[in-house]
Amino acid sequence: MSAGRVRKEIDDALLAFVDRQRPGVLEISGDLAPLLSALDALLAGGKRLRPAFCYWGWRAAGGEDIEASRGIAAAAASLELLQASALIHDDVMDASDTRRGQPSVHRRFEAAHREQGWRGAAGSFGEGAAILLGDLCLAWSAEMFDASGLDAESLRRGRRVFDVMRTEVICGQYLDMLESARATGRVEAALTVVEYKSAKYTIERPLHMGAELAGGDPRVVAGLRAYGLPLGIAFQLRDDVLGVFGDPAETGKPAGDDLREGKRTVLIAFALERATPAQADLIERRLGDPGLDSAGVDELRAVIEETGALTACEKLIDQYTDQARAALDAAPVAPDARSALVDLAVAATARKV
Amino acid sequence: MSAGRVRKEIDDALLAFVDRQRPGVLEISGDLAPLLSALDALLAGGKRLRPAFCYWGWRAAGGEDIEASRGIAAAAASLELLQASALIHDDVMDASDTRRGQPSVHRRFEAAHREQGWRGAAGSFGEGAAILLGDLCLAWSAEMFDASGLDAESLRRGRRVFDVMRTEVICGQYLDMLESARATGRVEAALTVVEYKSAKYTIERPLHMGAELAGGDPRVVAGLRAYGLPLGIAFQLRDDVLGVFGDPAETGKPAGDDLREGKRTVLIAFALERATPAQADLIERRLGDPGLDSAGVDELRAVIEETGALTACEKLIDQYTDQARAALDAAPVAPDARSALVDLAVAATARKV
Numbered sequence: 001m002s003a004g005r006v007r008k009e010i011d012d013a014l015l016a017f018v019d020r021q022r023p024g025v026l027e028i029s030g031d032l033a034p035l036l037s038a039l040d041a042l043l044a045g046g047k048r049l050r051p052a053f054c055y056w057g058w059r060a061a062g063g064e065d066i067e068a069s070r071g072i073a074a075a076a077a078s079l080e081l082l083q084a085s086a087l088i089h090d091d092v093m094d095a096s097d098t099r100r101g102q103p104s105v106h107r108r109f110e111a112a113h114r115e116q117g118w119r120g121a122a123g124s125f126g127e128g129a130a131i132l133l134g135d136l137c138l139a140w141s142a143e144m145f146d147a148s149g150l151d152a153e154s155l156r157r158g159r160r161v162f163d164v165m166r167t168e169v170i171c172g173q174y175l176d177m178l179e180s181a182r183a184t185g186r187v188e189a190a191l192t193v194v195e196y197k198s199a200k201y202t203i204e205r206p207l208h209m210g211a212e213l214a215g216g217d218p219r220v221v222a223g224l225r226a227y228g229l230p231l232g233i234a235f236q237l238r239d240d241v242l243g244v245f246g247d248p249a250e251t252g253k254p255a256g257d258d259l260r261e262g263k264r265t266v267l268i269a270f271a272l273e274r275a276t277p278a279q280a281d282l283i284e285r286r287l288g289d290p291g292l293d294s295a296g297v298d299e300l301r302a303v304i305e306e307t308g309a310l311t312a313c314e315k316l317i318d319q320y321t322d323q324a325r326a327a328l329d330a331a332p333v334a335p336d337a338r339s340a341l342v343d344l345a346v347a348a349t350a351r352k353v
Numbered sequence: 354m355s356a357g358r359v360r361k362e363i364d365d366a367l368l369a370f371v372d373r374q375r376p377g378v379l380e381i382s383g384d385l386a387p388l389l390s391a392l393d394a395l396l397a398g399g400k401r402l403r404p405a406f407c408y409w410g411w412r413a414a415g416g417e418d419i420e421a422s423r424g425i426a427a428a429a430a431s432l433e434l435l436q437a438s439a440l441i442h443d444d445v446m447d448a449s450d451t452r453r454g455q456p457s458v459h460r461r462f463e464a465a466h467r468e469q470g471w472r473g474a475a476g477s478f479g480e481g482a483a484i485l486l487g488d489l490c491l492a493w494s495a496e497m498f499d500a501s502g503l504d505a506e507s508l509r510r511g512r513r514v515f516d517v518m519r520t521e522v523i524c525g526q527y528l529d530m531l532e533s534a535r536a537t538g539r540v541e542a543a544l545t546v547v548e549y550k551s552a553k554y555t556i557e558r559p560l561h562m563g564a565e566l567a568g569g570d571p572r573v574v575a576g577l578r579a580y581g582l583p584l585g586i587a588f589q590l591r592d593d594v595l596g597v598f599g600d601p602a603e604t605g606k607p608a609g610d611d612l613r614e615g616k617r618t619v620l621i622a623f624a625l626e627r628a629t630p631a632q633a634d635l636i637e638r639r640l641g642d643p644g645l646d647s648a649g650v651d652e653l654r655a656v657i658e659e660t661g662a663l664t665a666c667e668k669l670i671d672q673y674t675d676q677a678r679a680a681l682d683a684a685p686v687a688p689d690a691r692s693a694l695v696d697l698a699v700a701a702t703a704r705k706v
Contacts, residue, residue: 125530168381171388181471
């Protein structure tokens with residue numbers, strides 16, 4: 001079963017669910033069509049990372065091939081709606097202009113409001129529409145999971161993980177926002193955010209959920225989680241590095257966007273920890289400046305490299321990746337799942353530069 | 354079983370659920386305590402209207418007394434978390450300062466940000482926190498429903514209604530926002546919003562869900578829905594009247610707040626339909642003015658009365674209330690549920706002036 005084939009089954013399940021919802025929404029009012037179009041556009045992109053980890057957690061724990069059990073395709077794909085909700089709301093909170101190389105949902109509705117010359121503030125209209133579409137995706141995620149077609153006992157086991165996962169990611173988002181506001185600059189605070197907002201949510205819990213859906217042996221579940229958490233941390237640290245040093249064509253975001261947003265990442269915390277007073281002053285002055293130009297981005301990049309923060313972050317990525325690999329080696333997982341999980345680990349943490 | 358006793362069982366179930374979630378949240382980080390406090394404060398208020406209708410739908414369809422089945426108390430109370438989510442997000446979208454006589458959630462976090470002298474815009478921090486707490490309530494609502502303890506088959510039947518209900522209320526909110534922006538002023542557009550945002554969500558679907566959870570006879574389900582929809586419309590029209598003419602001590606909102614927010618209600622649509630050009634001009638100039646003072650509120654109130662819109666709205670409330678009562682008379686529901694439903698109808702639509 002190739003990664004491309006799994007991806008196609010997950011995409012098919014996702015689009016089939018949205019298509020089943022469409023007539024009910026349009027029956028309420030044809031005026032709701034723009035909400036559906038915005039969702040279609042968002043779902044056209046994305047790497048389907050969480051569904052893939054969920055599916056391979058299922059396979060690692062002895063679940064059937066995706067073509068023999070369409071239920072797992074739908075249950076796994078429901079995580080993509082959860083992710084859509086998180087992205088839409090995150091973009092409102094960060095006032096991000098783009099997502100997956102397109103205008104973010106709130107900007108899309110803001111532009112529609114402006115074009116139509118409607119009343120009130122276009123920005124508020126855009127934010128309101130995005131809050132509601134994010135809510136719809138959050139509700140539909142649970143609905144899709146429950147309607148996946150897996151048996152009631154499997155769903156009961158999987159839902160416990162699904163429930164924890166939602167609480168963790170929402171709490172992680174709050175802690176992220178809080179750290180941006182408090183700006184303690186502490187590596188530990190940044191790592192807590194990484195753990196809950198990303199590592200558990202993107203990798204550990206999807207694997208965990210897949211394994212529980214399959215009724216996996218507790219040793220398999222424990223092994224997958226021991227692999228997933230450090231891999232998830234490495235994944236987010238890689239993402240943080242790409243947010244500062246990455247190619248816009250690759251990330252779908254303008255160069256240095258994380259710097260403009262003032263994200264308090266582990267990378268930044270490392271830089272502050274190692275900075276001279278002059279360097280720290282530069283970071284504190286420029287980080288989070290919405291008008292930061294490419295010269296400003298270059299200045300911040302230089303400080304992050306000169307302090308050794310980039311090297312320290314790369315080292316940490318390597319350490320966590322090694323830890324994940326060792327946990328996977330020790331876990332009693334099925335052979336084809338093992339090779340897929342190795343590939344996913346490489347894809348999630350590769351330098352891409 | 355008195356209304357007070359039902360209310361207490363629902364409150365107990367709600368608070369027990371939140372208390373079960375608390376340690377898991379605080380284990381992630383003690384910094385999450387303010388989210389829980391904000392939720393506690395919000396849940397301390399509220400009339401528990403949706404849980405009450407759900408419970409009486411259950412009883413009307415032959416379900417056991419609340420003391421014999423704690424599962425229905427939890428399943429019904431889960432609707433209060435859905436409502437908390439809707440209120441928190443609605444207040445962000447409407448930029449409302451207060452809710453249930455206290456600061457709205459986003460204002461609460463905005464104030465905390467300001468007091469602490471944190472970085473960034475206090476308003477954005479408040480909105481972000483409110484978006485996330487609303488998300489948490491939406492997720493927890495589904496979690497509480499699923500963990501209510503009712504049997505799997507009952508939950509499966511009830512969840513179908515729960516799913517539709519969430520989609521309807523979110524779509525209704527969008528249509529409400531859209532009508533405020535487009536300001537078509539059409540009675541029909543305002544009535545569609547009333548139907549989906551309020552009538553189905555507050556009364557018809559909670560009754561429907563309760564009856565389905567009880568495995569009710571289709572005739573009972575149909576009868577309850579035929580009672581619930583018109584009653585729900587009457588309920589919202591009453592709320593619209595109170596939003597303009599109500600006593601702040603009763604509504605928990607400043608006098609004329611709906612006028613300041615520029616809500617495009619059926620009451621306003623009636624006024625515009627009947628207005629002279631001068632009256633229409635006054636409405637269009639003053640409605641939605643955030644700085645509207647008490648003299649401005651009085652001016653708008655006078656126009657709404659003089660056009661006959663208030664009388665037309667009261668007449669419509671009476672018509673829908675009568676229609677609801679007739680449907681209830683014809684429905685084959687259990688006697689004690691019938692008398693409770695009559696009381697709820699009175700409570701939901703009474704003039705309160």
